[in-house]
Each structure stands twice: as structure tokens, then as C-alpha cells.
């Protein structure tokens with residue numbers, strides 16, 4: 468295989484940020500549709516406040532993305548972090564989101580906005596924290612978030628406005644920055660603001676599309692952005708804390724030996740990062756069950772690659788990647804799931820992914836068992852090839868380069884585990900910081 472033609476262009480854009488954010492929203496929706504709704508509402512109100520304060524388009528862009536993702540930290544660290552409540556853990560999830568997002572260079576500002584989205588204004592001392600400047604956008608999201616959690620969208624909204632305005636003005640200067648409160652009070656005169664906010668917050672999608680109209684992403688950008696996705700998927704459970712990272716590394720190594728170009732290998736990394744995206748919809752009890760699954764549970768687990776397909780299929784430029792990622796449980800003989808595709812419908816990238824996934828699943832360590840030794844793993848691969856489940860061409864490559872694939876997978880897994888551990892450590896420290904801060908808070 469000699470390239471899919473992606474090599475020709477010097478600077479080649481794979482897709483755009485808006486499409487990937489939409490995909491991220493679908494992933495968030497898998498975990499909890501309430502969070503997606505909450506994100507849209509906070510983004511809508513934040514944006515309107517930002518406009519009222521005269522923010523520039525670049526500032527509005529960071530504000531919007533930050534608002535759209537501000538509670539993503541609660542997802543990565545499990546549903547046990549309360550999102551919609553203003554509990555003690557308010558800042559742990561803010562810090563987690565910051566750590567997750569800062570790695571993607573286009574999100575440097577976004578990450579630091581989110582880091583302080585629960586910081587009280589405290590009569591001006593909230594302008595900075597730990598000698599770090601706190602951006603206006605953080606204070607906007609702080610107010611928008613607290614307003615949104617006080618709305619009841621199941622009751623007539625305009626009847627709630629006075630109560631909410633009263634709450635906001637009572638906390639002017641203490642919890643909320645004065646300028647943000649003033650802007651909010653101005654716009655809160657319009658009924659339309661409240662009606663959009665309560666009943667049509669998804670109108671933010673059109674605004675996002677407009678604001679992000681020129682934000683194209685190269686294949687390298689997408690690799691680094693989907694590394695974040697992989698962490699969100701993997702870190703949800705310590706049982707899988709390195710699985711996506713391992714599959715991606717193994718798939719790239721196999722693809723390289725199968726003649727994929729360097730750009731195609733990067734696309735393989737992206738597909739590997741995303742292949743289990745649909746698992747965000749799989750209940751944790753099933754994900755973490757260490758005995759074998761009942762038939763009912765297995766049927767639920769099997770839904771995940773279909774959801775991966777649904778989350779990726781509308782991302783422009785992802786036509787190949789979607790197939791490589793979402794067909795990883797299809798089999799050459801048509802006995803796989805969920806589409807029962809046969810060999811002729813399975814592109815070589817999907818065949819690589821299927822082999823990489825099986826290989827990774829059997830060789831990686833899980834909290835309840837050790838990974839298989841080489842000979843046992845080879846036997847599984849050979850059996851599955853003889854059964855017509857996986858591609859003979861690809862399994863031959865895996866068998867030939869087995870040790871190299873193992874070492875790439877292990878390297879990636881070690882790195883993921885290290886990140887996972889330092890993450891959980893830092894989360895503890897940040898929670899302590901935050902408890903002190905929350906105690907200072909004048910209102911909660």
C-alpha cells in the first residue's frame with residue numbers, strides 16, 4: 468500500500484475545530500446528556516455577557532470553548548465528581564479539566580480559563596490566584612454557571628428572573644466581579660435571553676460554527692487533540708487506564724510495517740485514540756466487571772463500537788478514520804459486530820485496528836489479571852486467523868514484528884499509567900488547596 472494520496476500537500480488540513488468540538492459534545496452526551504445541556508446553557512449566557520462587556524472575537528472564542536467544556540474534568544474522573552452542585556469538589560474538576568486540556572496548544576488559554584471557573588471575585592482579589600492572572604472569562608463562566616444551575620427549565624422561565632437577579636446582585640463584589648454583574652443585569656432585561664437560555668440553548672451551535680469558521684486543524688493538531696479524548700476514555704476507569712493509548716501505539720506500529728505512509732500512521736493514531744469512544748456510554752459496572760459478562764451485559768457492551776461510529780461519522784475529513792476506528796469489532800468472515808461487514812467492506816486500516824485491539828486486550832495487564840505471555844498470545848492470534856476472524860496479511864505482520872509491537876504498546880501504556888497517576892496525585896493536592904478557598908467563599 469503506497470499512500471492514500473495524503474502526502475501530496477505540504478500543509479494539509481485534516482479537519483476543523485468545530486467538527487471536533489461537536490464530536491466531543493457527542494462524547495459528553497454519551498456520559499450524561501444533562502452535562503451537555505448544562506454546557507450549552509453556560510456557553511450561551513457566557514457569550515452574551517462577553518459581548519455586552521465588549522470582548523473581542525478572539526476573547527469570545529476562548530470564552531465559548533471554555534464554557535462549552537468547563538465541566539469536562541468531572542467526566543474524566545468519573546461521575547462521582549459532582550458537576551451540577553457547588554460542593555467542595557468544585558475546583559477538583561476545574562483543575563482536572565485544566566490538566567487535560569492544556570496539552571493541546573490551541574487550548575492553552577481555554578485550559579487556564581477553566582482552571583479558575585469557580586474562583587470567587589472576593590472584592591478584587593480574584594483577579595489573580597497564586598501569582599497567576601485570572602482571566603475575565605473565568606469570572607464570566609463563574610457567574611453564568613451559578614445562574615444556570617438556579618434555573619428550572621421545567622417551569623415558566625420569566626417567573627424566575629427576579630429571584631435570580633436578586634441572587635446575583637446580592638453577591639456582587641463578593642462572589643461575582645462587579646463588571647460581570649453589570650453586564651449581566653443589562654442583558655437580563657430581555658425576555659428572549661431567558662427563553663433561549665432555558666429552552667433553546669443549542670442555538671449556541673450556530674454561534675460556535677461562525678466563531679470557529681477559520682479554525683482548521685492539521686493532522687498533528689488532531690493527534691494531539693485526540694490524545695485528550697483517549698485520556699477521557701481511558702481514565703474513566705482504572706481498568707482501562709491505558710487501553711486506547713496501547714491500541715493506538717500497536718496499530719501504528721503494525722500499520723508502519725504494512726507500508727502506511729507517515730501521515731497515514733498519524734491517522735491510525737487518531738483512529739486508535741478514538742476506537743473505544745463509544746465506551747463512554749457503557750455503564751461503569753459493565754466496564755469494570757472482572758468476571759465474565761452475562762449475555763445481557765455483553766449485548767450492552769457490544770453497543771460501543773456503533774456509538775464510536777455515530778460520534779465520528781460527521782467529522783469532515785474523517786471518512787477513513789471513522790471506518791478504521793468504528794469497525795474494530797467487525798470480522799473478515801462477516802461474524803463481527805455491529806454491521807456484520809465482510810472482508811471486501813473492511814479497509815486495511817480497519818483490519819489493522821481489529822488485530823491491534825485483540826493483541827492489546829490479551830497482552831496488557833488489567834488490575835485483576837496479568838497480560839498473556841508471548842506464546843499464548845501468538846496462539847490466540849493464529850487461532851483467530853484460522854477461524855477467518857482477522858486478516859491473515861495483518862496477523863502475519865504482527866507475528867513477524869511481535870516484539871517491536873509489544874515494546875511500542877508497553878511504552879505507550881507506561882506513559883499513560885504515569886500520566887494517570889500524576890493526575891490523581893495532583894487532583895488530591897488541588898482539592899486541598901481548594902477546600903481552603905471554598906471555605907473563604909462568601910456564598911455557596
Ligand SMILES: [Fe+2]
Pocket residue numbers: 537538550557560561584585612
Ligand atoms: Fe464547574
Ligand SMILES: [Fe+2]
Pocket residue numbers: 505509537538550551612
Ligand atoms: Fe458547570
Ligand SMILES: [Fe+2]
Pocket residue numbers: 742743771772795796824
Ligand atoms: Fe472495542
